[in-house]
Amino acid sequence: MAEFTLYVVNGSCSFASHAALEHAGADYEAIPVDFQNEEQRSEKYLAVNPKGRVPALVSGDGILTESPAILAYIAQKFPEANLAPLNDPWLFGQMQSFNAYLCATVHVAHAHKFRGYRWAKEQSSFDDMQANVPRTMTECFQLIESEMLKGPWVLGDTFSVADFYLVTMSRWLEFDEVDTRLLPAVMDHRARMHELPAVKAVAVSGG
Amino acid sequence: MAEFTLYVVNGSCSFASHAALEHAGADYEAIPVDFQNEEQRSEKYLAVNPKGRVPALVSGDGILTESPAILAYIAQKFPEANLAPLNDPWLFGQMQSFNAYLCATVHVAHAHKFRGYRWAKEQSSFDDMQANVPRTMTECFQLIESEMLKGPWVLGDTFSVADFYLVTMSRWLEFDEVDTRLLPAVMDHRARMHELPAVKAVAVSGG
Numbered sequence: 001m002a003e004f005t006l007y008v009v010n011g012s013c014s015f016a017s018h019a020a021l022e023h024a025g026a027d028y029e030a031i032p033v034d035f036q037n038e039e040q041r042s043e044k045y046l047a048v049n050p051k052g053r054v055p056a057l058v059s060g061d062g063i064l065t066e067s068p069a070i071l072a073y074i075a076q077k078f079p080e081a082n083l084a085p086l087n088d089p090w091l092f093g094q095m096q097s098f099n100a101y102l103c104a105t106v107h108v109a110h111a112h113k114f115r116g117y118r119w120a121k122e123q124s125s126f127d128d129m130q131a132n133v134p135r136t137m138t139e140c141f142q143l144i145e146s147e148m149l150k151g152p153w154v155l156g157d158t159f160s161v162a163d164f165y166l167v168t169m170s171r172w173l174e175f176d177e178v179d180t181r182l183l184p185a186v187m188d189h190r191a192r193m194h195e196l197p198a199v200k201a202v203a204v205s206g207g
Numbered sequence: 208m209a210e211f212t213l214y215v216v217n218g219s220c221s222f223a224s225h226a227a228l229e230h231a232g233a234d235y236e237a238i239p240v241d242f243q244n245e246e247q248r249s250e251k252y253l254a255v256n257p258k259g260r261v262p263a264l265v266s267g268d269g270i271l272t273e274s275p276a277i278l279a280y281i282a283q284k285f286p287e288a289n290l291a292p293l294n295d296p297w298l299f300g301q302m303q304s305f306n307a308y309l310c311a312t313v314h315v316a317h318a319h320k321f322r323g324y325r326w327a328k329e330q331s332s333f334d335d336m337q338a339n340v341p342r343t344m345t346e347c348f349q350l351i352e353s354e355m356l357k358g359p360w361v362l363g364d365t366f367s368v369a370d371f372y373l374v375t376m377s378r379w380l381e382f383d384e385v386d387t388r389l390l391p392a393v394m395d396h397r398a399r400m401h402e403l404p405a406v407k408a409v410a411v412s413g414g
Contacts, residue, residue: 050350051312059297064300064301065308066304066308066311068275068303069300069301069303069304069307070304072299090268090269090271093277093280094271094276096273096279097273097276099276100275100276101272101273104273104311107311108311108315118343119316119319119336119339120335120339121335121339122331124329124331125327125332129332131328132327132328136325136326143258
């Protein structure tokens with residue numbers, strides 16, 4: 001049995017944790033959860049993660065959920081992989097700030113496309129939310145482009161798990177009808193991330 | 208000049224970072240941002256935080272935003288305050304997971320009450336979102352009550368910044384029309400947090 005089990009869904013935010021585990025050389029197994037058949041709401045999966053979401057990382061210690069937490073944990077667990085500025089609390093904080101923005105603002109903006117039922121009940125609200133996703137995702141990524149992505153990596157010269165998390169969401173841009181010509185730095189970052197063996201491996205696996 | 212400046216809004220999520228700084232004995236100044244007069248969108252404030260949100264922590268190193276990042280940073284910066292399990296990556300991960308849930312799910316549910324314009328444009332959508340807030344906040348807090356809050360503190364015996372963050376949001380329950388009788392553990396936690404000198408001090412100051 002592998003040291004870690006990661007529950008994943010193709011194309012979802014679990015991509016970041018999956019690629020980080022792969023990059024760190026962790027002993028892990030990725031188990032797909034079938035969202036199309038609502039497996040995340042099955043009794044079996046809810047016993048793993050009562051939130052009914054991915055990613056969920058299972059180890060001998062228990063279960064860990066939420067991408068920013070899993071990503072920082074992987075960085076701390078595998079210090080030799082240099083996936084976070086572990087000895088610089090301020091820069092580590094900047095990494096966490098970036099990850100929190102992706103988790104709580106960018107991912108939430110994206111989720112209004114097809115998961116409006118989380119916050120409303122009427123079809124007209126869902127239609128309104130969906131129509132606004134290109135605008136909100138464009139605004140989010142313009143802030144990333146102009147203020148947050150230091151280059152060449154998220155934190156500047158320091159590569160980190162935030163880079164895996166950013167590419168996870170920049171892979172959604174076309175789907176969310178964002179004009180990627182507005183985002184040259186983000187698109188350059190995405191192209192460079194796609195050259196990394198770990199990202200290639202997870203992308204090919206459908207992660 | 209104080210070592211840290213924290214931009215805050217009364218009753219907002221900045222309460223957690225404010226109380227954590229106070230508890231840690233940090234040399235800080237809290238500066239209120241006047242949301243009622245939209246000061247967060249002023250040129251002056253956007254120069255501090257281009258996101259136009261609070262909290263924002265300013266130090267000699269620069270600016271740090273997003274509650275989970277600020278809270279973990281305070282814990283790392285003031286290790287003698289014992290505000291996080293800094294030497295236990297798994298438990299630190301659990302703390303981060305809790306904070307990410309508050310930031311990306313609970314706070315987002317709450318924000319649909321008055322900030323629906325972030326994700327939609329029609330008044331009918333705002334009304335629909337607002338009507339669903341008691342339901343979504345109840346669901347969130349029932350999960351916290353039954354699965355996440357270990358007791359006596361969020362992480363069990365280990366007190367942490369997650370406790371400041373939880374009380375910040377459990378203070379919103381009545382406003383969000385949640386039946387608090389469903390949440391005995393959360394309400395007990397809130398009462399005990401209100402006994403802490405740092406929480407008292409920040410609550411009295413209006414934070």
